[in-house]
Amino acid sequence: MKSSVTSLHLLDGGLLEVESSFVVPGSDFGRRVAVPIQMFLVGTSAGYVLVDTGNDPGVITDPVGTWGAALATAARPLMEPHHHPAEQLRLLGLAPRDVKAVVYTHLHHDHAGGGRIFPDAVHVVQRAEHRWALSPDGHAGKAYVPADFTTTRWTLADGDWHMLPGIQLVMTPGHTPGHQSVVLWDVPDLGNVVLAGDAINTAACIEKDLPPGITTDSVTAVQSMHRLTALAAATDALLVTGHDLALFEALPKAPEPLRKVGHRPARHHAPMLDLAAGA
Numbered sequence: 001m002k003s004s005v006t007s008l009h010l011l012d013g014g015l016l017e018v019e020s021s022f023v024v025p026g027s028d029f030g031r032r033v034a035v036p037i038q039m040f041l042v043g044t045s046a047g048y049v050l051v052d053t054g055n056d057p058g059v060i061t062d063p064v065g066t067w068g069a070a071l072a073t074a075a076r077p078l079m080e081p082h083h084h085p086a087e088q089l090r091l092l093g094l095a096p097r098d099v100k101a102v103v104y105t106h107l108h109h110d111h112a113g114g115g116r117i118f119p120d121a122v123h124v125v126q127r128a129e130h131r132w133a134l135s136p137d138g139h140a141g142k143a144y145v146p147a148d149f150t151t152t153r154w155t156l157a158d159g160d161w162h163m164l165p166g167i168q169l170v171m172t173p174g175h176t177p178g179h180q181s182v183v184l185w186d187v188p189d190l191g192n193v194v195l196a197g198d199a200i201n202t203a204a205c206i207e208k209d210l211p212p213g214i215t216t217d218s219v220t221a222v223q224s225m226h227r228l229t230a231l232a233a234a235t236d237a238l239l240v241t242g243h244d245l246a247l248f249e250a251l252p253k254a255p256e257p258l259r260k261v262g263h264r265p266a267r268h269h270a271p272m273l274d275l276a277a278g279a
Contacts, residue, residue, distance in 0.1 A: 001165045003165055003166025003187070004044040004164050004165040004166045005043065005187050005188075006045060007042070007187075007188065007257055008040065008184065008193060008257060009040070009254040009255070009257055010040060010248075010253045010254065011038070011254050012088060012253050012254070013037030013054030013055060013085070013110075014036075014055070014079035015034040015036055015037065015077075016077055016110055017035075017076040018032065018033065018035060018075050019031070019074070020032070021213050023213050024205055024210055025218075026210070033245075034245060035201075036243060036244075036248035037054045037079070037083075037110050038242070038243075038248065039053060039054050040195055040258075041099075041254070042184060044166070046100065047098070047100035047101070048098050048100055049099070049100065049102075049167065050085075050099045051103045051105070051182050051195055052105055052111045052197070053102060053104070053111065053115050054111070054113055055109065055114070056109070056114065056145065056148060057079075057084045057113070059072070059079055059113075060077075060079050060083070063077050070142070071145070075143075085117050086117055096121075097120055099121050100122065101123075101124060101163075103125075104123070105180055105181060105182070105197030105198065106129050106133075106178065106180070106197065106198065107129055107130070107148065107149050107176075109143055109148060111198075113148050115152050116151070116152070123154050123155065124155045124157060125149075125154060125156065125157070125178070126157050126169075127156040127158050128177050128178030129178025130178065140176075157169055166185045166186055167182065167184060168182070168183040168185065169181075169182060169183075170182070170227070170228070171224075172197070172199035172225075172227065173217065173220050173221075173224060174199065174216070174217050174219075174222070174223070174224045174225075175211070175212045175215055175221055175224075176198075176216055177217070180197070181194060181196050181197050181224075182194075182195040182197070183195070183231065183237070189257070190238060191236060191238070191260075192232075192235045193238045194228055194238070194240065196228050196240060198212055199212075199228055199242070200212075200229075200239070200241045201213070201241060201242050202243060202244040202247075203241060206241075211225065
């Protein structure tokens with residue numbers, strides 16, 4: 001079946017300043033680093049699909065009032081008015097009403113905060129993520145802001161799903177129980193693209209074979225990372241990690257369409273079985 005994908009744009013949602021080990025476990029405890037907040041606008045023959053919605057735009061002027069002091073301190077938003085999802089769409093001559101569907105990799109505050117800007121869209125998340133976000137275990141709930149998702153009308157996916165021709169949702173749990181990544185097939189001038197979300201935070205996670213710094217199941221998280229790196233290698237796909245500042249800075253952003261650049265995340269190379277060794 002021919003892909004329905006006609007275009008792909010990276011939208012700039014600003015930055016978050018977080019403790020380094022939140023991104024890559026065991027790295028530079030106590031050091032604060034800035035990570036990008038990414039949204040992806042997928043043009044299709046059926047209309048526009050947005051992948052993730054970034055932070056609640058309320059943090060532009062009032063982070064503590066929007067998130068509370070604890071979250072606003074742990075994840076300090078560096079977000080200006082032009083990072084508002086509506087302003088990013090405006091760069092392309094579009095408005096929130098032009099977005100027909102919103103797909104969430106997961107419902108953490110930096111991925112689901114702008115959902116209310118799209119009241120007319122279909123909102124798609126994994127059923128496992130929706131359940132977990134409404135009733136997470138203990139400390140795992142600190143990255144969820146219920147106001148981001150409790151009033152949204154949801155379409156709940158159950159595992160891998162070819163949502164539209166050329167748009168495949170792939171279950172990649174571990175960072176959260178219902179995390180999903182988005183694979184785009186045959187994007188014009190790009191080929192195949194894997195939007196990893198937080199299943200792979202940065203190229204360093206791949207190089208060091210480490211899960212994200214925040215997980216609900218670190219073993220499953222590593223398995224999900226391996227699934228994506230193997231898929232990208234097998235299909236010669238551009239692999240876009242979730243919070244890699246170097247890659248984010250290298251990639252063109254709206255209003256330019258996304259295109260391949262020289263900087264690409266490393267790929268995991270699993271050890272190979274040597275059949276001759278036992279001969």
